[in-house]
Amino acid sequence: MLRRLMEYAERHGVDVEPGFLPKVVHWAVRPGAGGDRWDVTPLGDASEGGEGGLLFPRCPHLIQPELVRGKTRHFLVDSAAVVAFVGVAPDDPKAQQDSARFAELLHKGGAEAGLPELVEAALALRDPASVGGLQEALTRSGARKGHLVTVGSRRPLPVELADWRDWWRAFRGALVTTAxxxxxxxxxxxxxxxxxxxxxxxxxxxxxxxxxxxxxxxxxxxxxxxxxxxxxxxxxxxxxxxxxxxxxxxxxxxxGSQARPLAGADVVYWFKDRVRPEDDPLAFLHPKGLGPEEERQQRQVEEAEALRHLQELLTAVETGQRPDLASNRYHAVFLSAAEHRAIVRDWVEGDFSRLLIHVSQWLNDLATINLTGRTEARRPGLQLVVECLLSPRKKGQKRRDWLRPVGALRASLWRAAACGAPLPDGVPARLLRLLRAFWQSGQFEEVTEADKHRNYAATMSLLYTRMGVLRVYCLRAERKGGRAMPDELLSCVTEDHPSLAYQCGRLMAVLATIQKEALEQVGASVVQRYYASASVTPSLVLGRLAKLSNYHLELLRQKRGKEGRAARLERTFHDIWCRVGRDLPPPLGLLEQSYFALGYYQQLVDIRAYGKHPASAEPEPKTAEESESDE
Incomplete structure (x- = not known):
């Protein structure tokens, strides 16, 4: 990994020298006449809701041991808390010491490098009244304690000049040689x-x-x-x-530039040769950004067009139309942090063409029908795929604590998306438990039957994601075994699917619908009472429920205007029962339970598509991230 980083720096011309780092600076300050007032200039553009800031590629920088060894602060660029006590108490001894050290080094550098502007600023920073004026000016302008501040008022700022760099190299070199x-x-x-x-x-x-x-x-x-x-x-x-x-x-x-956040960790990746942003396959997995805003912007792109573009790229690579991509390679490192240590969780590298194949396959495997029964739901970003494995976040719970239970699964999910790997059993184990609780809670009926329920978008988005991930698990488990069954598992209901567990799930959906439409008002539904046991041991439950359905069908036929509905449900029931046969399957394993859950959901959608809830009344929901952002 380290060797690949060195190659990247050489190939892409990353400007690296010990003692210098690129930094985003937010404010430039300069004392006015007499030092009683300060000119404060914001840097960068904060008009779009960001923090603004301007990137300077060669700022002086000391690592922590050098700061301690030299009993000093950073030169020329430091935080607003150090420079002007923004966000900290001015009488705090540690803050006073840091501020004095910054002013001392600024004066020393300005005097020895021949920059009187720095000397003037350092003298003003030694005056408590002047520093108080700077603190007030920065606070009034919207500065925060972590914002970086430099000295100057007009471009080029002193930090952009080369005049001080030789002095800085000598100063830092003296710190190193004294150790x-x-x-x-x-x-x-x-x-x-x-x-x-x-x-x-x-x-x-x-x-x-x-x-x-x-x-x-x-x-x-x-x-x-x-x-x-x-x-x-x-x-x-x-x-x-x-x-x-x-x-x-x-x-x-x-x-700072290529990391994609993933549930408290970061996927940092790069390519051997530059790739245009629109040709980056990994952008489809986790849109760049730290919150839901970027995810929402990515969703504005037509998904069908994006998938088509991926396929066109793959065709172009295979036919030799894009030799620049065919010879390219990608490198990715999965990083997390714990106890002030960066941990490499995974390291992957491979051909760009294989990456295209795997990302395209992931998006195809993730497809699931939405509640209208007419179109596929939007593919979720990888962030939502990880979060769908979790129970709802408790009020006041810190995000990192909420994400901790799935920490070990993050890298596995990313590898499944980018490398075509199968999903570990921990993924369906979590999903099946959450889905059982979801169906038995009655939350599905609550949000779908209410008129414009406020949680409709978030609930449906989460459900679509969970069903999509279960489909990925089933498809890849079967591919791993070398079977042809994956081609037969569609994103919508698959009537002739050979899995008995899948057909049992379909049967459960039909039985639940028959009871619901026959009785309308029922204390505890078939789903609430029997879904959990039916999804594990269908042979102990479905036979009894099938006999009970005859009574419910008779009630439904007696309702005015429901004769056709009853006949259609009965035909569907008999069709599925014939596929299941006389022998219901024994207790189901994880893979079969996943098929059961998919069969139940897909049949439920199919019934709703021709049921009393017209498809036009079910709008395509936004993602969960979009819903949270709107709130």
Missing amino acids: QRPRRMRCFLTAEVTEPALTLLDVKGIGRDAGGGGEDTLIGFDKPAFSSYGLTKSENYAMSEAAAWTCLATLNHLV
Whole structure:
């Protein structure tokens, strides 16, 4: 992985040098005449609801051990909390110390590098009254404590100039040379004999969608248990400072630009050669962004057109029309963070053409009919696929705590989508439990029979996703066994499907509908009483329910205007019963239970399509993310 990161930096021209990092700076400040007022200039564009900010590719940067060793702060660019006490108490000793160190280094750098503008700002920052004015000005302008601030008022700002860089290299070099030097060793990445870097850059921004986003150590040997053969700290994985900085700064660059959040983790991927955004297959799996807004924007693209474009790309690669894609490769690392450590959960690389095949297959396998019975539901993003394995989030529950139970399944789901792997048994085990609770709770009837129920969109979106994931599990389990059955499992009801469990699920849906339409008002329905047991041991339940259906059918025939409805339900019942035969299946395993759930849902949709609820009254719901965003 580290070697691939170095290749990416070389191939794509990532500007990397120890002591420098790209940073997004939000504010530029400069003292006015006399230092009693400050000119505050917002950087970047925050008009679309974002935080704004402007990316400067070469900002001075010290890693945490260097800050501690030098008893200093960052030069030229630091947070609003450090520069002007924004969001912190001005009388806090730690905040006062950090602010004084920032002003001291700014004065030193400005004087020795010949930048009087920095000296002027440093002198103003030493005056408590002047700092109070800056704090007020930044707060009034909307600055937050974590926003980065630099000195200047007009472009080019001092941070963009090269005048201070030689001084900065010398200053940082002095911090490094004052530390104890390790023995010379061979670099793991370049194979050159070198002095291993004492401390390495952290990875920043992992897990922002679940409240993370701090700095986490990817390579660290700070505890004796991590060391071996008498080596200490960085000697256990010797890398030259230049090689280590290149790898980790490039990874930080990719986390900031190419990371796709996935339930508290991040999928960071890149291609050997540049790929146009519209040709990126992984964009269909998890639209870029940290929240539902980006997911909603992605859904505005016609799904049929997107699937067609994927197929056209695959055809172009196979026929040689796109040699640039045929020779391309992708690399992806699945990262999460825990206890301030970045953890590599998975590493995948492969041909671009195989990626196209797998993503297209995932989207096709995920297809499921919507409640109208006429069109397929929208394919969910991978974020919703992971979240559909969870119970509803409790009020006040932190997102990272809510996501924790499925932490081990995130990488498996991503690998299934991007690499064509089968789903682990933990996925249907969770889904089947949640679906049983859903059908037995009566929530489905509540949201579908009420006029414009406020939870309709979110409930249906979640149901579609769960049924789609179950279909993926069934298809891939059968493909793994080399059977031809996958081609026979459609996204809608499949009347001649050979699985007895699937036909039993269909039968359960018909029996439940007959009872419901015959009695209308019933205390506990067939589904609420028997769905859980029927989905596991149909032979103990369905026979009795089939006999009871004769009574319910007779009641339905006696209702005025319901004769045709009763006849159609009876024909469907007999057709399914003939397919099941006299011997109902024994207790069902996970795969058969999944078929049962799919058969139940698809038959229920088929019945509703010709039932008393016209399809036109069932609008296509938005995704769950869209519903949450609207609220």
